[in-house]
Amino acid sequence: MSVLAVIRPDSWFFPLFLHIAGAMVVVGALTLASVSLIVSWRNGSAALIRQAYMTLFYFALPGYIVFRVGSEWIADKEGLADSNVTWIGIGYGVSDMGALLLIISLVIGGLSVRKMNRGQQPSPIAARIVTGLVSLVLIAYLVGVWAMTAKPT
Amino acid sequence: MYDFLLFVHVLAAFLLGAGVVIYTSFVLGGPVVRPSRTVAEILWGVGGLGTLAFGVWLALNRPEYELWDGWIIAALVLWFLAMGSGTQVSRNVQPAGDSAVAIDRRVAFAHWMRIVYVVLLLVVMVWKPGA
Numbered sequence: 044m045s046v047l048a049v050i051r052p053d054s055w056f057f058p059l060f061l062h063i064a065g066a067m068v069v070v071g072a073l074t075l076a077s078v079s080l081i082v083s084w085r086n087g088s089a090a091l092i093r094q095a096y097m098t099l100f101y102f103a104l105p106g107y108i109v110f111r112v113g114s115e116w117i118a119d120k121e122g123l124a125d126s127n128v129t130w131i132g133i134g135y136g137v138s139d140m141g142a143l144l145l146i147i148s149l150v151i152g153g154l155s156v157r158k159m160n161r162g163q164q165p166s167p168i169a170a171r172i173v174t175g176l177v178s179l180v181l182i183a184y185l186v187g188v189w190a191m192t193a194k195p196t
Numbered sequence: 197m198y199d200f201l202l203f204v205h206v207l208a209a210f211l212l213g214a215g216v217v218i219y220t221s222f223v224l225g226g227p228v229v230r231p232s233r234t235v236a237e238i239l240w241g242v243g244g245l246g247t248l249a250f251g252v253w254l255a256l257n258r259p260e261y262e263l264w265d266g267w268i269i270a271a272l273v274l275w276f277l278a279m280g281s282g283t284q285v286s287r288n289v290q291p292a293g294d295s296a297v298a299i300d301r302r303v304a305f306a307h308w309m310r311i312v313y314v315v316l317l318l319v320v321m322v323w324k325p326g327a
Contacts, residue, residue: 082229
């Protein structure tokens with residue numbers, strides 16, 4: 044498998060590039076959102092809560108779409124779309140769970156941003172819930188990075 | 197051994213990318229607070245060193261690669277360029293509390309160039325031209 048990973052047809056490169064670049068943006072966005080929300084626990088800063096939610100919307104969501112399109116494309120090219128291989132299963136599991144938790148976080152974040160736009164304070168409970176969800180997705184994606192590189196069978 | 201080296205090399209690349217995303221938020225006008233900036237610096241630093249160290253180790257570990265292969269030299273050049281731009285950005289983006297920091301145009305340019313170098317680095321790593 045390792046040797047196969049090194050020697051790839053040229054047509055695989057662009058989808059693989061999209062897959063990795065999108066995943067990098069998602070991981071970066073989740074990291075920033077987690078840190079901003081955790082810092083906001085202490086000082087209740089609305090600016091940091093807004094930064095976290097905006098990061099999820101403007102970076103994590105587009106990054107996820109690019110990552111997922113890339114993953115489907117490269118899996119199709121490699122003939123792995125319907126594969127029962129363990130590392131593919133881990134990848135899809137992490138990706139699907141991450142999408143669900145990201146959507147929930149975006150909905151909660153969107154409601155909080157709307158509240159802030161009306162001049163109200165954002166809910167600290169909502170911020171804590173999103174911190175938990177986003178941190179969980181981040182850890183899951185790091186497991187995904189391990190599965191994609193170590194390729195456990 | 198190859199799988200482990202590839203994992204830590206790619207993980208380091210993800211840390212590097214995460215640092216770039218956080219700095220992009222700062223450059224676009226997001227609040228720069230000390231903890232976020234510290235995390236960005238750690239991610240950028242650890243990611244940078246990790247990609248270089250484990251990348252070189254990977255090249256030495258694989259018989260089909262040599263350190264003087266064109267694509268590896270290109271990657272090393274891009275890595276140094278990215279680190280140079282990153283240092284310039286790090287020096288000039290300082291914590292300022294909840295309010296957005298006014299980023300100097302030259303610093304913003306250095307940041308966008310860093311993104312270009314990192315993207316090109318990823319292109320070289322995925323395509324491995326000439327390998």
